[in-house]
Amino acid sequence: MYRLALNMLFGDRAKLAMLLCGLAFSALLMAQQSSVFFGIMSWTYTPMVNIRAQVWVSDPMVEQVNDAKPLRDTDLGRVRSVDGVAWAAPLHTSFVQARMEDGNFKLITLVGIDADTFAGAPAVLTQGRIEDLRLPDTVIVDEWGAALMGRMTVGPDGKPRSIPLQVGDTFEINDIQARIVGICKVKRAFTGGPFVYTTYDRAKGYTLGARRTLSFMLVEPQKGVTPAELCDRIERDTGLKAWTADTVIWSWGERSLARNTFWWFWTNTGIPFSFGTAVLLGLFVGIAISGQTFYSFVLENLKYFAAIKAMGAGMGVIARMLFVQAFTAGLIGFGLGAGMAQGIGRVMIEKGMPPFVMYPQILWATFALVLGISFVSALIGIIKVSRVDAASVFRG
């Protein structure tokens, strides 16, 4: 009977195509919208991804990574003396204006890292070497920023175009020269402009006005000490706040700075709400479309199911037939939709740094939703068939 149920489903190519399009489109919509949502939300804790360290230490009042409250330089010594600390390095982060050669100003995220250890340095350099940061007046700029801060010229076609900054180009931060010695690949941030890396000491110079420049301390635990344990010890011994650096939404712990940043944005800004609403809208539209397409498929076959019922098929058999049809259609529809969503995501990622994070969990949730919708539609169909008067099939 299941074979026949499937043949009924696949028998009408045009209707099947409609049904699958509906299911695929809704799966696409749900997966895509959620991925963009998590992508955007992941931008809020970008510094956690770009500046790599196991434990972050901050002022006790700090709530999230984009809002640093300066520490005293002497705090570094206090943290270093906590039992279990392998090393601790200073980190400066601030939003400052950079003045381009053409006189334009751009907002940048200035990151000052320890010149001895280079703790917090970008993971991937596409041009240059990290050691060159030890040369005077040097910075490393991220790829995206290099394009954004590019020099405007007139192209051969007479149209203005921007040439990305190269190693050797210069700009100014607070009237102090910054010479590019490297281009790095980092994740884009939600709050500020491009990431500009320099040394911690030079960052002090670039931000002349600032009284204190120690934004965070990056700490490495000794072997055998977990980041969470070390956080406890640092907080107990210094009264400062210590965070773990895990950035994976599904596994981050209470102490994760990324997690606290995520929820800080969630509760303190309208941004997640408005994006969240878009996601929900996508979900509703998806549910409506796939529910509607599957339901109309069921309605069209109602008459034939009634005939099968009159011929003596029990509701159990009919229910199983409908479920087989629903789950098959749901499975194929989901596969198509999820495939498309992934394809679109890949294209977006190739074209730049989009807010697009398709966690496997998103796919699972979409899968569950599409199957859930198919299940409910099949259930409604089953109720309809069970109510349909078997005698109706005798009438013309």
Place this chain on the structure above:
Amino acid sequence: MSHLAHTVALRASGVDMFFGTQENQVVALRQADFEARRGELIMLVGPSGCGKTTLLSVIAGTLTPQAGSVEVFGQRLDGLGQEELTAFRRKHLGFVFQSFNLIPTLTVMENVMVTLLIQGRPYDEAHARTLAIIDKVGLKGREESRPNALSGGQQQRVAIARALVHEPPLLICDEPTSALDKDTGGHIMQLVRDLSRSPERCVVVVTHDHRIFRFADRIAEMEDGRISRVVDDPKLLDTTHL
């Protein structure tokens, strides 16, 4: 004829069937009594709207009458629950619906196989038996066609094959030959009649088609929701309204 052949295969007595509510009530059956014997082919004739289809539905257990009782091969239908009625139909009944109700997305083969698969027959057995019955109704070679690709008469033959394939004790046909030409109709009726020739079997055929009256053992005339007369010879029928 044997003694068994005269024993009752199905009996409906005192059946009342109303549709609708108080104000616009339609009386489809009024104190209808009907009896068919084992091994016979009985026809049910009468003007449109007299209640033939309704009576078939009551016999098939798809309609529950407001009054009266129905007994099929010793089994009383009143008092049976939905699932029991379904099981009863599966075991005892074959149907040819007035509108064929073939499933358009399935092939001829699959449409016929449905009957056997509902019975829980294995696919391979169902396949073999279906091939044989399709050959008998003269549709060999069209097994893989879809119903819409067939003429009305061919579709009707598919419907008949579907009703016959499991050799049901009670076969119920509503206008089985209406779309068939004389020869094909005769051929099909011969098949149906052969099927009825067993004390375990009985065939009830509703028809307007006087060309096939000769296949009937008896003919019951219906009028205004009840059986008015049962005759053994078609010539005795009042055919003015047919």
